[in-house]
Amino acid sequence: MTMPVTASQPTTAVIDVQDIWKSYGEGEQQVHALRGVSLRVDEGDFVAIMGASGSGKSTLMNMLGCLDVQTSGSYHLDGVDVASLPDSKLSVLRNRKIGFIFQAFNLIPRMSAQSNVELPMLYAAVSRDERRQRARAALKLVGLADRAKHTPAELSGGQQQRVAVARSLVNAPALILADEPTGNLDSKATTDVLDIFQKVNDAGRTVVIITHENDVAARARRVVRMFDGEIISDERVLPVVATGDVAS
Amino acid sequence: MNLLEIIKSALRGITSNKLRSALTLLGVLIGVGSVILLTGVGNGSKQAVADSISSLGTNTLTIRSSGGSGVQVRSQSLTMDVVDKLSDSENAPNIAEVVPQLSSSETVASSITSSTATIVGTTSNYFAVTNSTVALGTKFTDYDVKRDAKVVVIGATLAETLYSTTDVVGDSITIDSVVYTIDGVLAVKDSAGTSDPNNSVIMPISRMQQSISGYGSLSTIVIQATDSDSISSAQSEATSVLMEAFKVTDSSDLGFTITSQTDLLTTLSSTTSTLTAMLAAVASISLVVGGIGVTNIMLVTVTERTREIGIRKALGATRFAILGQFLIEATVLSLLGGLLGVAVAYALSFFTIFGVQPVILLSSVFLAVGVSVGIGVFFGSYPANRAAAMRPVDALRHD
Ligand SMILES: Nc1ncnc2c1ncn2[C@@H]1O[C@H](COP(=O)(O)OP(=O)(O)OP(=O)(O)O)[C@@H](O)[C@H]1O
Numbered sequence: 156m157t158m159p160v161t162a163s164q165p166t167t168a169v170i171d172v173q174d175i176w177k178s179y180g181e182g183e184q185q186v187h188a189l190r191g192v193s194l195r196v197d198e199g200d201f202v203a204i205m206g207a208s209g210s211g212k213s214t215l216m217n218m219l220g221c222l223d224v225q226t227s228g229s230y231h232l233d234g235v236d237v238a239s240l241p242d243s244k245l246s247v248l249r250n251r252k253i254g255f256i257f258q259a260f261n262l263i264p265r266m267s268a269q270s271n272v273e274l275p276m277l278y279a280a281v282s283r284d285e286r287r288q289r290a291r292a293a294l295k296l297v298g299l300a301d302r303a304k305h306t307p308a309e310l311s312g313g314q315q316q317r318v319a320v321a322r323s324l325v326n327a328p329a330l331i332l333a334d335e336p337t338g339n340l341d342s343k344a345t346t347d348v349l350d351i352f353q354k355v356n357d358a359g360r361t362v363v364i365i366t367h368e369n370d371v372a373a374r375a376r377r378v379v380r381m382f383d384g385e386i387i388s389d390e391r392v393l394p395v396v397a398t399g400d401v402a403s
Numbered sequence: 404m405n406l407l408e409i410i411k412s413a414l415r416g417i418t419s420n421k422l423r424s425a426l427t428l429l430g431v432l433i434g435v436g437s438v439i440l441l442t443g444v445g446n447g448s449k450q451a452v453a454d455s456i457s458s459l460g461t462n463t464l465t466i467r468s469s470g471g472s473g474v475q476v477r478s479q480s481l482t483m484d485v486v487d488k489l490s491d492s493e494n495a496p497n498i499a500e501v502v503p504q505l506s507s508s509e510t511v512a513s514s515i516t517s518s519t520a521t522i523v524g525t526t527s528n529y530f531a532v533t534n535s536t537v538a539l540g541t542k543f544t545d546y547d548v549k550r551d552a553k554v555v556v557i558g559a560t561l562a563e564t565l566y567s568t569t570d571v572v573g574d575s576i577t578i579d580s581v582v583y584t585i586d587g588v589l590a591v592k593d594s595a596g597t598s599d600p601n602n603s604v605i606m607p608i609s610r611m612q613q614s615i616s617g618y619g620s621l622s623t624i625v626i627q628a629t630d631s632d633s634i635s636s637a638q639s640e641a642t643s644v645l646m647e648a649f650k651v652t653d654s655s656d657l658g659f660t661i662t663s664q665t666d667l668l669t670t671l672s673s674t675t676s677t678l679t680a681m682l683a684a685v686a687s688i689s690l691v692v693g694g695i696g697v698t699n700i701m702l703v704t705v706t707e708r709t710r711e712i713g714i715r716k717a718l719g720a721t722r723f724a725i726l727g728q729f730l731i732e733a734t735v736l737s738l739l740g741g742l743l744g745v746a747v748a749y750a751l752s753f754f755t756i757f758g759v760q761p762v763i764l765l766s767s768v769f770l771a772v773g774v775s776v777g778i779g780v781f782f783g784s785y786p787a788n789r790a791a792a793m794r795p796v797d798a799l800r801h802d
């Protein structure tokens with residue numbers, strides 16, 4: 156049920172990557188993790204990036220998340236040229252525009268689920284009361300309202316990842332980036348997490364998810380395949396829903 | 404992220420490894436505590452010196468013959484004639500009292516036992532000028548001096564040594580086979596360092612000359628100025644009176660010296676200042692060692708929490724926020740250590756240390772705590788900077 160890539164009105168591109176290269180090392184040992192990747196993701200899309208191990212998916216995700224800097228090429232996030240920004244601006248950009256979900260959950264140990272979810276708002280200077288309220292709402296959304304006081308060590312893997320999802324949503328970012336978010340989860344937990352992604356995407360948020368699993372990719376509107384640092388295929392599965400107003 | 408929240412998260416960091424934080428605190432505590440306590444010891448000994456000097460008397464100057472000391476060859480002999488000239492209020496209007504003193508060390512005996520004591524032969528104004536209070540009985544009078552009376556006033560320690568009690572007024576005491584009657588016992592007094600006033604026998608100077616020392620020159624003459632403002636005038640008056648009496652003109656070779664309490668205080672306090680400075684230097688080293696402990700622990704903390712730093716950066720923590728978090732953690736750690744150090748030093752200052760009752764200087768408290776916090780910031784900034792400068796990818800890869 157593959158559909159042609161919709162030639163609908165060019166909504167704002169959340170991600171606009173042009174010919175990005177990323178190399179590690181020097182001379183003989185040099186590894187080209189990305190070899191001229193170009194990718195445009197519109198607002199409201201749900202993209203799955205697939206590919207063999209070592210094909211450069213995580214490297215690309217680090218670029219998209221402004222966690223790393225490309226060797227060459229350009230990247231515009233929500234219209235902003237990322238390469239031109241200093242470290243402090245990048246922090247602010249990540250804070251406001253991107254929600255991360257990692258394979259290893261990356262919650263801060265010793266901090267309760269509630270505090271973990273509040274963290275992005277802490278750096279966004281949100282008032283304490285509002286932080287509490289929004290974190291509670293986010294935990295409720297992922298079905299963990301009753302676990303707010305628990306630390307990561309007291310939660311199952313699936314629950315931890317749902318806390319991480321709540322954390323990624325709490326600052327209402329334009330873009331949700333997930334690197335193998337279900338890699339460590341069983342099928343029930345995977346379904347739970349994917350349901351949330353779907354819900355969030357239906358509400359108009361852009362989601363980019365890296366995965367090895369076909370059934371995870373099956374939830375996406377678009378599947379991008381990578382091989383050896385290059386994009387080898389880009390399929391549109393479902394059209395992008397126009398955000399806000401209903402499309403004509 | 405406001406300051407309160409940063410401090411809260413710093414405290415959470417500190418309490419997450421209690422033993423390690425406690426040991427670091429201990430390092431700072433010892434540093435700060437020893438700076439405060441040892442400068443307190445220095446200050447305490449300075450005060451003890453000052454107290455004992457003031458026990459020499461108020462507004463007094465001491466005249467000594469400078470025989471044999473240094474380059475001065477001349478040595479004048481202080482006589483009762485000189486005492487009379489100094490007492491003349493026309494020559495020396497700023498001199499209120501003149502106290503001649505003869506002193507020597509003799510064996511003194513009661514009916515029970517004997518001991519060695521300092522014998523001071525003087526006039527009756529000795530008691531008032533040197534702040535020597537008679538606790539029991541009475542002091543001897545001008546009349547006693549005039550008639551060479553065989554009466555004495557003895558120190559409390561000596562009374563205890565010889566009679567096992569201070570209640571000895573009316574008892575007799577034997578010095579050089581002459582028997583004297585004890586008229587009074589002195590109140591216990593701080594030692595001036597030279598000789599213990601509590602182990603002395605005070606008698607009329609005329610009697611001392613007759614029975615013990617002979618009619619040679621006086622040991623010292625103590626003069627008292629009319630008030631504290633006139634001490635230097637009194638000193639110059641005394642100098643000119645003595646120069647005239649001895650017929651000396653060369654002021655660089657007088658043959659006598661006049662020292663004031665202030666002179667003594669300056670000399671002694673410069674010695675104790677050196678002592679204080681040395682103690683402070685030693686203590687500062689432990690303060691620095693404590694500071695290195697803070698750096699060490701912050702380095703470990705930063706390494707241990709690299710992944711956390713990565714997560715925080717990915718979630719939008721700026722360099723400044725990370726820097727602030729670890730800097731405040733280091734500061735809180737050293738401030739806590741510093742405050743505990745103050746508390747411990749304060750508690751220990753109630754005990755005598757090296758025979759000195761420490762007197763804590765408020766300035767040393769502020770200095771030590773300030774320095775310990777400074778050290779926390781200074782030594783904590785290196786690890787904190789390292790944490791803040793880390794790239795999120797690298798920090799996140801860490802495990
Ligand atoms: N820090 C690094 N230094 C050197 N080489 C690196 C570094 N990070 C990644 N690489 C190399 O870049 C290539 C792409 O790595 P990347 O992690 O993006 O793969 P991936 O597609 O995410 O793989 P997987 O599915 O196993 O997570 C690999 O060959 C890897 O060895």
Ligand SMILES: [Mg+2]
Pocket residue numbers: 212213214
């Ligand atoms: Mg990967």
